[in-house]
Structures are given as structure tokens and as C-alpha cells.
Amino acid sequence: xxxxxxxxxxxxxxxxxxxxLDNVNLSVEEGEIHALVGENGAGKSTxxxxxxxxxxxxxxxxxxxxxxxxxxxxxxxxxxxxxxxIIHQELALVPQMSIGENxxxxxxxxxxxxxxxNETYSEADKYLKMVGLSESSHVLIKDIGTGKxxxxxxxxxxxxxxxxxxxxxxxxxxxxxxxxxxxxxMLEFKKQGMTMIIISHKLNEVVYVxxxxxxxxxxxxxETMDCHSTKIDEDRIIRGMVGRELTNRFPKxxxxxxxxxxxxxxxxxxxxxxxxxxxxxxxVNFNVRKGEVVGIYGLMxxxxxxxxxSIFGKSYGSEVTGTLTINGQEVSLKDPRAAxxxxxxxxxxxxxxxxxVLSNPIRVNTSLANMKGVSDRGIIDQDKEYQVADEYRxxxxxxxxxxxxxxxxxxxxxxxxxxxxxxxxxDPDIxxxxxxxxxxxVGAKYEIYCIINDLVKAGKSVVMISSELPEVLGMxxxxxxxxEGRFVGELNAAEATQxxxxxxxxxxxxxx
Amino acid sequence: xxxxxxxxxxxxxxxxxxxxVIIFFQAITGGKMLLAQNVNNLISQNAYVFVLAxxxxxCILTGGNIDLACGSVVCFIGGIGAVMMDKxxxxxxxxxxxxxxxxxxxxxxxxxxAYFKVPPFIATLAGMYAFRGLSNVVLQGYTVGxxxxxxxxxxxxxxxCYIPDLFGGQNLNVTCxxxxxxxxxxxxxxxxxxxxxxxxxxxxxxPFYGDAVKMVVxxxxxxxFFYKLANYKGIPTSLIWIxxxxxxxxxxxxxxxxxxxxxxxxxxxxxxTLSGIDSRKVYxxxxxxxxxxxxxxxxxxxxxxxxxxxxxxxxYEMDAIAACFIGGASAYGGEGNIFGxxxxxxxxxxxxxxxxIMGMEANYQKVVKGLVVLIAIIFDVVSNSKxx
Numbered sequence: 001x002x003x004x005x006x007x008x009x010x011x012x013x014x015x016x017x018x019x020x021l022d023n024v025n026l027s028v029e030e031g032e033i034h035a036l037v038g039e040n041g042a043g044k045s046t047x048x049x050x051x052x053x054x055x056x057x058x059x060x061x062x063x064x065x066x067x068x069x070x071x072x073x074x075x076x077x078x079x080x081x082x083x084x085x086i087i088h089q090e091l092a093l094v095p096q097m098s099i100g101e102n103x104x105x106x107x108x109x110x111x112x113x114x115x116x117x118n119e120t121y122s123e124a125d126k127y128l129k130m131v132g133l134s135e136s137s138h139v140l141i142k143d144i145g146t147g148k149x150x151x152x153x154x155x156x157x158x159x160x161x162x163x164x165x166x167x168x169x170x171x172x173x174x175x176x177x178x179x180x181x182x183x184x185x186m187l188e189f190k191k192q193g194m195t196m197i198i199i200s201h202k203l204n205e206v207v208y209v210x211x212x213x214x215x216x217x218x219x220x221x222x223e224t225m226d227c228h229s230t231k232i233d234e235d236r237i238i239r240g241m242v243g244r245e246l247t248n249r250f251p252k253x254x255x256x257x258x259x260x261x262x263x264x265x266x267x268x269x270x271x272x273x274x275x276x277x278x279x280x281x282x283x284v285n286f287n288v289r290k291g292e293v294v295g296i297y298g299l300m301x302x303x304x305x306x307x308x309x310s311i312f313g314k315s316y317g318s319e320v321t322g323t324l325t326i327n328g329q330e331v332s333l334k335d336p337r338a339a340x341x342x343x344x345x346x347x348x349x350x351x352x353x354x355x356x357v358l359s360n361p362i363r364v365n366t367s368l369a370n371m372k373g374v375s376d377r378g379i380i381d382q383d384k385e386y387q388v389a390d391e392y393r394x395x396x397x398x399x400x401x402x403x404x405x406x407x408x409x410x411x412x413x414x415x416x417x418x419x420x421x422x423x424x425x426x427d428p429d430i431x432x433x434x435x436x437x438x439x440x441x442v443g444a445k446y447e448i449y450c451i452i453n454d455l456v457k458a459g460k461s462v463v464m465i466s467s468e469l470p471e472v473l474g475m476x477x478x479x480x481x482x483x484e485g486r487f488v489g490e491l492n493a494a495e496a497t498q499x500x501x502x503x504x505x506x507x508x509x510x511x512x
Numbered sequence: 513x514x515x516x517x518x519x520x521x522x523x524x525x526x527x528x529x530x531x532x533v534i535i536f537f538q539a540i541t542g543g544k545m546l547l548a549q550n551v552n553n554l555i556s557q558n559a560y561v562f563v564l565a566x567x568x569x570x571c572i573l574t575g576g577n578i579d580l581a582c583g584s585v586v587c588f589i590g591g592i593g594a595v596m597m598d599k600x601x602x603x604x605x606x607x608x609x610x611x612x613x614x615x616x617x618x619x620x621x622x623x624x625x626a627y628f629k630v631p632p633f634i635a636t637l638a639g640m641y642a643f644r645g646l647s648n649v650v651l652q653g654y655t656v657g658x659x660x661x662x663x664x665x666x667x668x669x670x671x672x673c674y675i676p677d678l679f680g681g682q683n684l685n686v687t688c689x690x691x692x693x694x695x696x697x698x699x700x701x702x703x704x705x706x707x708x709x710x711x712x713x714x715x716x717x718x719p720f721y722g723d724a725v726k727m728v729v730x731x732x733x734x735x736x737f738f739y740k741l742a743n744y745k746g747i748p749t750s751l752i753w754i755x756x757x758x759x760x761x762x763x764x765x766x767x768x769x770x771x772x773x774x775x776x777x778x779x780x781x782x783x784x785t786l787s788g789i790d791s792r793k794v795y796x797x798x799x800x801x802x803x804x805x806x807x808x809x810x811x812x813x814x815x816x817x818x819x820x821x822x823x824x825x826x827x828y829e830m831d832a833i834a835a836c837f838i839g840g841a842s843a844y845g846g847e848g849n850i851f852g853x854x855x856x857x858x859x860x861x862x863x864x865x866x867x868x869i870m871g872m873e874a875n876y877q878k879v880v881k882g883l884v885v886l887i888a889i890i891f892d893v894v895s896n897s898k899x900x
Binding site: 312313315335336337339340346348353354355356357358359360364368369371375378379380382383384386387390402403404422 | 709710713714715716767768769770772775776779780782783784785786787788789790842846847
């Protein structure tokens with residue numbers, strides 16, 4: 001058995017009001033790739049923040065034993081000195097600076113008052129070569145793609161003489177090819193004796209690279225699986241993550257009559273807002289009927305959100321062309337207001353970024369898209385507004401002491417319910433739900449699925465955009481598959497399988 | 513259900529700070545601070561702060577955006593009015609022109625900010641220079657005096673700008689005191705009926721003693737304040753303008769759709785836009801309003817000074833911004849209210865007056881003012897970071 005490099009012993013971390021980590025144990029051996037998996041909010045990132053000293057020694061309980069000694073990191077620099085380097089999910093690069101400058105930021109070459117630029121750039125080039133980048137280190141970060149930026153981050157970590165490299169969702173913003181290249185690079189590093197911890201949601205990637213997999217659920221370690229002693233597949237990991245079998249994840253939808261076509265989109269093409277010659281959505285055709293849930297599945301960057309936003313009052317892109325037909329009538333929606341009036345609702349993907357006003361209470365958020373419903377000639381009837389918000393709180397069983405609570409204080413699942421309430425209050429016929437269950441726990445997901453079922457039961461049409469295959473398969477009546485801006489397949493729920501969907505994506509990619 | 517003392521303290525920190533400062537100066541000046549005349553002056557001297565801060569609040573709500581130009585605009589608009597009245601043009605017409613002028617200035621700045629996405633800091637910095645220059649042009653570099661007595665009386669300038677006593681009280685302005693009592697009664701009645709309406713609608717209201725304490729405290733404060741005014745000359749006319757502005761803006765920010773949009777845009781502009789609200793209109797509204805308030809502040813300023821000078825209004829923008837931030841408006845937008853800025857403006861006013869009574873040197877007064885603003889912001893930042 002190889003030597004143990006890192007042991008995190010009974011780590012408990014409490015934030016005001018919530019126990020983020022509860023007695024977590026993690027043991028990483030030298031030269032292995034150790035994957036940390038778990039749902040959002042399970043505590044993976046918190047654990048890594050404890051390890052890297054972002055939460056200093058003393059703010060948590062338990063011990064970090066690294067290379068046989070107990071470490072008491074006060075700040076990130078302390079852990080970096082020991083060779084523990086973390087690469088965060090959001091890239092920490094300054095776009096206007098060159099690759100070389102970025103790599104040695106806070107770690108400058110030269111003396112205190114004079115940076116040695118020659119050394120900086122020659123060293124940078126050396127590390128760039130190690131990660132397989134042929135770019136000069138003088139190139140500005142903003143001029144290279146995300147995939148390459150991610151590699152620069154790794155080169156930056158190597159320049160800090162990393163012994164233990166932690167990658168937090170390294171492929172979340174990369175396309176298939178770049179992701180695969182990154183994973184292969186990790187395997188290459190492993191051969192050279194580097195130890196790595198990878199946090200990832202993409203279980204196929206985890207299975208591909210990991211030697212061991214530790215599952216974290218609700219702030220505690222559930223189990224550690226050894227990928228070499230037994231064959232571990234994705235279902236096995238999911239079972240550990242959610243703590244139950246997959247069978248009951250989706251509520252049954254029965255006796256919903258599917259009616260006429262409600263929304264029809266034809267030849268929908270959207271260009272990128274800045275690089276106007278690039279087509280983000282390319283000649284998309286689809287329709288959704290009354291009482292139907294239509295799933296749109298695609299990987300990140302396939303153009304799903306862009307499609308939805310461009311339909312919703314041209315909120316995205318330039319040169320939006322194509323026809324929209326609602327209930328048999330062709331419409332032109334020039335802004336979100338027009339879309340809302342045409343009875344379309346777009347429940348955004350990013351709750352915090354463009355969905356909710358976190359500093360405002362539930363009551364205010366609920367009425368925001370339909371202020372006319374609670375006001376008369378510009379004057380708000382606050383009592384009525386309260387009643388509306390309270391009604392939806394009850395209907396969607398949002399867990400909160402009162403609707404006067406600021407939305408920022410709610411959990412992800414409850415925020416999602418408020419967001420749904422806001423759009424349900426606009427009384428739409430067509431709801432476009434963009435990643436409706438991203439980042440919320442399994443229980444809340446189930447409740448959201450029930451709400452979706454209730455909506456179609458009431459004769460509404462639901463377009464559900466998702467990058468979670470099981471969800472798309474479990475909830476949709478029909479599934480459209482999107483890849484690189486185009487629809488590459490349409491399947492009925494009965495015939496759809498995970499394999500069929502993935503094949504059509506892969507084939508469409510190869511066809512180019 | 514009960515009221516958390518800690519929350520109350522947190523919510524009204526600045527009110528307690530204001531009380532502490534008043535008590536401090538009252539003690540150190542041997543009771544001069546709260547002499548009727550000083551209370552009266554506190555209002556007339558700071559009329560422009562209240563008015564500009566009300567306008568500034570709307571801008572700040574949209575995302576911490578400020579208007580650096582309003583001091584210059586005050587001077588510019590005031591200059592136009594003074595010159596018109598100097599040429600014996602009817603004061604009513606002059607006032608109308610000044611209001612419209614303010615709106616046009618606001619529309620000019622709001623247009624660039626809202627529709628061309630010029631950063632407000634830059635757009636209004638440009639305005640600050642330009643309108644200062646234009647003030648000089650309008651006044652041709654001279655001081656222009658105002659002789660129109662009616663104008664002065666209406667807008668709080670000269671010796672007779674007080675509401676006369678209808679009952680002919682000797683040392684006590686009975687009308688003034690009566691108005692104070694009536695206002696207190698109106699407040700109590702509105703609180704009680706509002707509460708009843710909310711209960712009838714089935715809404716969650718706090719325990720009754722919370723409202724009861726509020727009613728008692730506010731009534732006492734209002735009656736005490738008007739008693740002080742009554743002991744001097746009564747209600748200064750500028751107080752009426754302040755009162756109207758504050759009430760209207762309190763209503764706009766809390767009860768109208770546009771008010772709600774200001775908060776929403778400041779809290780999350782993307783979410784607001786995707787909710788079908790045109791954020792450009794919201795910015796435009798905020799800055800047009802700021803222009804209108806600058807116009808009113810210009811009128812009040814020249815009335816109080818009974819003249820217009822090319823140097824008027826310098827630093828007014830900073831006083832207004834300070835009042836907003838001290839009063840709890842968030843420098844990132846989306847948070848703040850009219851009650852807060854009233855407290856903020858009063859706190860600044862009290863500190864100014866207290867230091868003047870003490871005879872502190874003007875330069876040190878500025879140092880103290882600066883520190884007060886800094887402390888208020890630190891407090892805001894710290895209490896917000898604790899929330900997260």
C-alpha cells in the first residue's frame with residue numbers, strides 16, 4: 001500500500017446556523033487521483049477550503065495531517081508552501097494580463113522591488129509546455145479560450161511546486177474535447193507521481209480518472225470506494241450520493257391529456273451578441289403541446305439557454321430570425337414584457353444571477369414580474385401582495401418563517417420555489433424552465449417535479465431545459481437533443497434511453 | 513410572537529446615534545443645542561440637504577449611483593431664477609421655469625446614463641463642471657439679489673418666512689403647536705387603521721405593543737418638535753416643502769410600482785429586466801427626479817440667501833450623498849429608505865450646528881464630518897458582511 005499523503009480527521013465546520021461539515025474523514029494516498037463527489041451543498045468545496053487554509057485553523061474542529069504532521073494553516077499561503085494548491089471552479093485569472101503575469105501573480109520572480117520579467121516569462125513557458133500549451137506566455141488571457149485558461153491555471157499551480165493538486169470542477173466550463181484532454185493530462189501527471197483531488201459532478205469523468213472515490217452527503221462522508229478492487233459505475237456512485245435507489249426520483253404523471261400545439265418555433269437562428277457572424281442557435285424547429293412536458297437536453301454550451309432567452313423577448317443575441325407561433329398565431333416578441341404578455345414565462349437557469357433579487361423579501365420577488373396584478377394605477381396594494389405571496393408559499397410548500405424573509409436567506413430549493421412562484425403568478429400558458437433543479441437537493445427536486453406535473457395537469461405547456469439526463473428522461477413526454485446550436489434529434493419518452501441520446505450527440509459532433 | 517430587542521437596536525441604530533449626539537452637544541454647550549431658535553435653524557439651514565438627499569436616494573437605490581452634478585445644478589437653476597426675478601419677471605413664472613429647468617437637466621443626464629450606459633459617476637462629473645460654468649454665465653459672475661418678498665416668504669427666506677399664528681399667541685405660536693398635535697393624531701390613526709386593514713386581509717402583523725411603542729415615541733417626538741418651533745417663530749415655510757418632498761418620496765419608494773423597480777434594479781438588474789421591466793426607464797426616472805429636486809433645492813437656496821451667487825451649491829452633492837449613506841442606503845444599491853435619510857441629514861445637521869455652537873474651527877469640523885461618514889459606512893459594510 002502506498003504512503004498516505006493526507007489525512008483529514010473528523011473535520012467539523014459550523015457556519016452560523018448550519019453545520020456544513022460533520023465529522024468528515026478523508027484519506028489520500030501519494031500518487032493517486034482521489035475524486036470527491038456529492039450533490040451541490042454537500043460540503044465538498046467547504047472541505048477543500050478547510051484544507052487550503054481559506055478557513056483558518058481554529059475555525060473548524062478536527063485535524064489535517066499532511067506528510068505525517070498536523071498542519072495549522074492560517075491562510076492560503078501556508079498551505080501552498082506545503083505544496084497544496086487548489087484550482088477553483090471560477091478561474092482566478094486577470095483577463096487583461098498576459099499568461100506569464102497571471103502565472104506568477106502573488107508569486108513573482110525577482111526581488112521584492114523589481115520583477116525579473118525574463119525569468120518570469122521563461123519559467124512560464126517551461127510550465128506551459130508541461131501542460132501541453134504551445135502559446136507564448138506573452139499572450140493575454142482574454143485572447144485564449146476557456147479550455148486553455150484552465151490549463152494556464154494548472155500551469156500556475158505547477159509553478160507553485162504543487163505536490164497535492166486540488167481541482168474543483170475543472171471541466172465545468174469546458175467542452176467534451178477540452179475536458180478529455182484535461183483528464184488525460186491528469187493521468188499523465190499521476191504517472192509522474194503527482195497526487196490529485198478532483199471534485200466533479202460529471203460522474204463519467206470521475207469514473208475515467210479516479211483511483212478512489214469518496215462520497216459526501218449532507219456534510220458527512222458516506223463511503224470511500226476503491227476503483228481498482230471492484231468495478232465502480234455511475235449508478236453505484238449515484239446510489240451513494242443520494243442514499244437511495246434511482247427508481248422513485250420522479251413522481252408519476254397520470255391522466256394528463258395532451259392537447260393542441262401551443263408554441264411552435266420555426267427556423268430559429270440566433271447570432272452571438274458580440275461575434276455576430278457566429279451562430280449560437282442555428283435553424284432550430286420545435287413545438288410543445290398543451291399539457292406536455294418537452295425536454296431539451298444538451299451539454300453545456302449547446303445553446304439551450306441562448307435559445308430560451310432569445311425566444312423570451314429577444315433577451316439574448318443579435319439578429320434573431322425565425323417564426324414564433326403561439327396558439328396558431330404568429331407573434332413577434334420584442335422584449336420580455338411582450339413575452340410575458342404573450343403568456344410565456346422563462347424561469348432562469350441562474351437563480352442568484354438573473355432570477356431573484358436576493359436583498360428583497362419573498363413577497364417582493366413573487367410579484368416582480370406581474371406588478372399589475374397587485375397594484376392599481378401604479379400604486380401597490382401591499383396587503384394583496386402579501387396574500388399572493390403567502391398563497392404561493394402554501395401552494396409550493398416553501399419553507400420559510402414568513403414571506404417577509406429575504407430570499408437571500410433561503411436554501412437553493414426554496415429559492416427555486418420562489419422563482420417558480422414569481423412566474424406562476426404571471427399566469428403563463430407556456431413555461432420555459434431552464435435547469436429547474438440545478439444545485440438543489442433530491443427532496444426539493446422531487447417537489448419541483450410535482451409542481452411541474454401540476455402545471456401540465458392544468459393544461460400548461462412546459463419546456464424543460466436540462467443537462468441532467470435522468471431528469472430529462474424521467475420527466476419529459478418528448479425530448480429534443482441539442483448540440484452546438486442545432487437540434488440533432490427528437491425522441492419520444494417511450495423510446496428514449498441514455499445511450500440513444502448520447503449517441504445522437506456524438507454522431508452529430510462527428511458529422512462536422 | 514415577540515420583538516427581538518437586538519433587531520430593533522440594529523434597525524434603529526442611527527436613531528440612537530442621533531439621540532446620543534444630540535445629548536452630547538446639549539451637555540457640552542450647556543443646553544444651547546436645543547434652544548428653540550437652533551431647532552428652527554436646523555431645519556431652514558439644512559432644507560437643501562433633505563431635498564437633495566431625497567432625490568439622491570432614488571439614484572443610489574438603482575445601484576449605488578450618485579449625482580455629482582446636483583450642487584452645480586442648484587446654483588445654475590437658482591441663478592436662472594434670480595436673474596429672471598431681477599428683470600421683474602413674475603416670481604410664479606420664474607419658479608415654473610426653475611422646476612422645468614431642473615427636470616430638463618435631469619433628463620439630459622438621465623438620457624446618457626440610461627440609454628447610452630455612460631457611467632453615472634462620469635456623466636454627472638461632466639455635469640458638475642458644465643453646470644458650474646453655466647451658472648457663471650447666467651449670473652455673469654455677479655451676485656444677484658432677490659427683492660421679491662412673496663417669493664422669499666413662500667420658499668423660506670428673509671425674516672417673515674414663517675406660518676403666522678392664527679390665534680395671536682404671544683410667546684407661543686399656537687397654530688404651530690396645533691399642527692404638530694394634528695400630525696401626531698393623523699400618524700396614530702393611520703397606524704391603527706393600516707394595522708386593522710392588514711389583519712383583515714389575513715396578513716402577518718407584529719405584536720401590538722410594538723406598534724404602540726412606535727406610536728407613542730413618534731407622537732412625542734413630533735409634538736416636542738413643533739413645540740420647539742412654536743417657541744420661536746413657528747413653522748418655517750421651508751419645512752412645508754421638506755415635509756411635502758419627504759412624504760411624497762416615502763410614498764413613491766414604498767407604495768408605487770416605480771419605487772419597487774428602483775429597489776429591484778439596484779438589487780439585481782438582470783433579474784429585473786427578465787421580469788419584463790425596462791431598467792433604462794428606471795434609471796431615467798431616477799435622474800429626472802434628481803433634476804427636479806435639484807431645481808427645488810436651487811429655489812430654496814436662493815430664497816434663504818435672498819440672492820444667488822456663482823459659488824452657491826458647492827459641496828451640496830456631497831452633503832446629500834453623505835446623508836443617504838449615513839441613513840443606511842447601501843453603496844451597492846437596492847437598500848435604503850426615506851426615513852433613513854431624514855435621520856442621516858439630521859445627524860449631519862446636528863453635528864454641524866453643535867460644532868459651530870462650540871466654536872470649533874471650520875477645518876476641524878470637516879474632519880469630524882468626514883469621520884462620521886466613514887464610521888457610518890464601515891458600520892454598514894460590517895453588518896452586511898456578518899449577514900453572509
